[in-house]
Structures are given as C-alpha cells and as structure tokens.
Amino acid sequence: MPATLFEKYGGFGSVSRIVMTFYDKVLDSEEIGDFFDDVDMTRLIDHQTKFISYLLGGPVSYSEERLRRTHATLDLKNEDFDEVARLLRETLVEHKFDPADIKSVMSAIEARRSAILSTGAT
Ligand code: HEM
Numbered sequence: 704m705p706a707t708l709f710e711k712y713g714g715f716g717s718v719s720r721i722v723m724t725f726y727d728k729v730l731d732s733e734e735i736g737d738f739f740d741d742v743d744m745t746r747l748i749d750h751q752t753k754f755i756s757y758l759l760g761g762p763v764s765y766s767e768e769r770l771r772r773t774h775a776t777l778d779l780k781n782e783d784f785d786e787v788a789r790l791l792r793e794t795l796v797e798h799k800f801d802p803a804d805i806k807s808v809m810s811a812i813e814a815r816r817s818a819i820l821s822t823g824a825t
Contacts, residue, residue, distance in 0.1 A: 707760030708804055718759065719752045721798050726751070728790040735786050738777060758811050771818040779820050788812055 705711040709718070726748060730736050739747075757765040791812065795805045 708808070709756055709759035709761035711804075712759065712798070712800065714761070715752065715756060717798070718756050718761070719748065721794055722748050722751045722755060724797065725791055725794040728794060729787065732786060732790065735783055738783070758808060767815065767818050770815060771821055774819045775822055778822065781816075781820065784816055784820060 712718070712721075726739075726744060730739055730744075753763050754765045754770070756763050788809065792805060792809055795808060800808070
C-alpha cells in the first residue's frame with residue numbers, strides 16, 4: 704500500500720500531466736477561460752502542480768494564505784469555483800483515480816472554497 708495518494712498515483716510526473724489536462728479544460732471553458740488570458744501558464748502549471756502534490760500528501764508545502772492571496776483580486780463567484788471544481792473532477796476521472804480518492808480530493812478542494820472566494824487580505 705502506498706503511504707500517500709501522491710505515491711499511489713505516480714508522483715510529480717503524473718501530477719504535472721494531470722494539471723496540464725486540467726488547464727486544457729480550463730482554457731477551453733466558455734465560463735472561466737477568460738480569467739487566464741494574461742496568465743503565464745508555465746508558471747501557473749508549476750504552482751498548481753505543487754498545490755495538488757501537497758493536497759495528495761506529497762513532499763511539498765503550499766499555504767492556504769498563498770491560495771487566498773493569489774485569488775483575492777479576481778472577484779470570483781461560487782459559479783466560477785464550481786466550474787473549476789467540476790473540471791478538476793472530470794480530469795481525475797480521466798486519469799483513472801479511484802472514486803473514493805476523487806471524493807477525498809474534492810472535499811479537500813471544497814474546504815478551500817472560502818479562502819479562494821475571499822476578496823480581502825487577512
Ligand atoms: C477550485 C479551486 C481552486 C484551486 C484549488 C486553485 C488553485 C490555484 C493555484 C494553486 C494557483 C497558483 C497560485 C500561485 O502560487 O501562484 C492558482 C492561480 C490562479 N487561479 Fe486558481 N484555484 C481555484 C479556483 C480558481 C477559480 C474559480 C478561478 C477563476 C475562474 C481561478 C483562477 C486563477 C488564476 C487566474 C490564477 C493565476 C493568478 C496569477 O498568477 O496571477 N482559480 N489557482
């Protein structure tokens with residue numbers, strides 16, 4: 704038994720492939736694609752790979768404060784969050800995550816909704 708989901712699903716190499724699939728979907732989305740028009744995607748994929756690796760129990764840390772800060776100026780709505788979460792779930796299904804693991808990743812994402820939607824610095 705691997706000790707973490709990070710190991711179970713193949714470490715940084717697979718997480719970075721998962722994150723690339725995820726952003727293909729995000730950029731194609733009619734609802735939220737425009738948010739990423741001026742974003743340096745190489746840098747974003749790198750940071751998102753760290754965040755997801757952290758979430759899966761990998762050897763890297765990523766603070767809630769950073770998540771809050773990077774989204775604070777975007778004026779995000781619940782529907783935007785729902786769309787990103789939907790695309791992430793779809794990505795995990797395509798990458799053959801077990802249903803129970805998808806559930807635990809998605810509840811860890813849900814637990815960060817208020818940080819991501821927050822508009823004020825704390
Ligand atoms: C669903 C939960 C979400 C998670 C877990 C998440 C995670 C992240 C992470 C880890 C970064 C990299 C920040 C960094 O360290 O530089 C990031 C950046 C970003 N996110 Fe999110 N995000 C979420 C929701 C959203 C939503 C709903 C939108 C807009 C529709 C969004 C738009 C962006 C943009 C535009 C950036 C780039 C900011 C920049 O570099 O200027 N995110 N996100």
